Amino acid sequence: xxxxxxxxxxxxxxxxxxxxxxxxxxxxxxxxxxxxxxxxxxxxxxxxxxxxxxxxxxxxxxxxx
Numbered sequence: 001x002x003x004x005x006x007x008x009x010x011x012x013x014x015x016x017x018x019x020x021x022x023x024x025x026x027x028x029x030x031x032x033x034x035x036x037x038x039x040x041x042x043x044x045x046x047x048x049x050x051x052x053x054x055x056x057x058x059x060x061x062x063x064x065x
Contacts, residue, residue: 035041
């Protein structure tokens with residue numbers, strides 16, 4: 001799974017880095033956050049938790065309409 005994603009180094013900005021700089025690391029950033037929340041990076045637990053987060057996010061976004 002980790003090989004499915006291309007990891008780009010964060011570009012250095014003269015202004016200390018902008019939020020847009022995170023666009024190139026969205027997948028690794030999200031993977032890191034999920035592993036912190038789950039407590040490990042075991043693929044079976046990680047996948048279940050990530051699916052639950054996606055479902056929850058969809059419900060949140062649907063409620064905003």
